[in-house]
Amino acid sequence: MTMPHLEYFNRPSLLKDTFVLLIVNLFLLLLFINFDVLEWAYQFSRQHEAWELDEIIPLGVSLAISLVIFSYRRIVELGELTHTFERLSMRDPLTNLLNRRAGQVKLISYQQKAKANNNNYLLIQMDLDQFSKVNRLYGTNIGDEILIATARFLEQSLPETSLIIRWLDDKFLILLPYISEESFELPHKLCTRFDGQLLGRSYPVTCSIGISVWSVGEDLDDALYNVEEALIGAKQAGGNRVNSINTGKTA
Ligand SMILES: Nc1nc2c(ncn2[C@@H]2O[C@H](COP(=O)(O)OP(=O)(O)OP(=O)(O)O)[C@@H](O)[C@H]2O)c(=O)[nH]1
Known part of the structure; x- marks a missing residue:
């Protein structure tokens, strides 16, 4: 079974973006650790119990999972489209031989x-x-x-x-x-x-x-x-x- 989106994963721009995002998130993690962000958010939500701010955490997790599924599906689509266009651009439309x-x-x-x-x-x-x-x-x-x-x-x-x-x-x-x-x-x-x-x-x-x-x-x-x-x-x-x-x- 061919999986054209896997070819798309190999594209330099995708690898570069993944690398940059990893670095940015690592930097944010260090920032969060340094400023005890979760601790602070916890205190803040306890002080404002009526606002139900703690529900933002599971919502954040479900949003992150949704985003991963959404992005993966878009990458699969894009990979298949790219593959189709690459193939079409190489073929003579009448005979389907290499152009x-x-x-x-x-x-x-x-x-x-x-x-x-x-x-x-x-x-x-x-x-x-x-x-x-x-x-x-x-x-x-x-x-x-x-x-x-x-x-x-x-x-x-x-x-x-x-x-x-x-x-x-x-x-x-x-x-x-x-x-x-x-x-x-x-x-x-x-x-x-x-x-x-x-x-x-x-x-x-x-x-x-x-x-x-x-x-x-x-x-x-x-x-x-x-x-x-x-x-x-x-x-x-x-x-x-x-x-x-x-x-x-x-x-
Ligand atoms: N039906 C059709 N004709 C095409 C296509 N592409 C090119 N042609 C025609 O192919 C012909 C090529 O002719 P030429 O190579 O000049 O010469 P020829 O009539 O084959 O004569 P010789 O090569 O000297 O034997 C031209 O009349 C083009 O119009 C196509 O995709 N479909």
């Missing part, structure tokens, strides 16, 4: 991990062919459905460890966090399986794919440039194919 901004943050963290683990990655960029024509022919609603189906197709076809980002328009960026013979075959399988099978026979859509190795230490911008170039190569060669740069492979 470009969140994807860029993830790529930067992968760059750091690559250095730490001496790891190369495979970058794949996939773009639908003539998608503007598809939109014009069938309408943007069908275009949207095709993009959603593409996202589900990618999620189902790629290993769980892959990072899948809706990069721009009809363009998807994928990072495979390891490189093997199989990972080089994967883009070809994607391209072949995508052809004509996506939303049934009525919407023939194809895709072009560029692949490139992101080597340890290579700048993220350079790696993105390479994979984009590989994709442009696939488009220039007529589309519906895979083209690679920097992989030591011919296609």
Whole structure:
């Protein structure tokens, strides 16, 4: 069970406030001890018995308990809301894939991990062919459905460890966090399986794919440039194919 409010407890402002409140209350306790405040309040309430001032003490305790319950419930609510908004801000609303901004943050963290683990990655960029024509022919609603189906197709076809980002328009960026013979075959399988099978026979859509190795230490911008170039190569060669740069492979 996820408890998003617990994440909220870790926020620096909350910890700082708790610390400040603890210090203030400790200071007040020392003040109360020094001036015998309870003693004085007791004497005062005895002198004014008719005012029922002693009932303020249990009332204070019940108020404090109510305040703790109230604050906890507000923190839970705030934590859940924050969690929801954080999640929404990271997702592309149409496909529910990571959006470009969140994807860029993830790529930067992968760059750091690559250095730490001496790891190369495979970058794949996939773009639908003539998608503007598809939109014009069938309408943007069908275009949207095709993009959603593409996202589900990618999620189902790629290993769980892959990072899948809706990069721009009809363009998807994928990072495979390891490189093997199989990972080089994967883009070809994607391209072949995508052809004509996506939303049934009525919407023939194809895709072009560029692949490139992101080597340890290579700048993220350079790696993105390479994979984009590989994709442009696939488009220039007529589309519906895979083209690679920097992989030591011919296609
Ligand atoms: N339906 C729909 N269309 C979108 C969305 N985002 C972008 N597009 C369209 O995607 C199309 C992208 O077209 P381009 O990348 O310029 O080129 P293309 O027509 O796919 O041609 P090539 O990439 O050269 O094969 C544009 O017509 C955009 O309007 C979206 O969320 N939904």
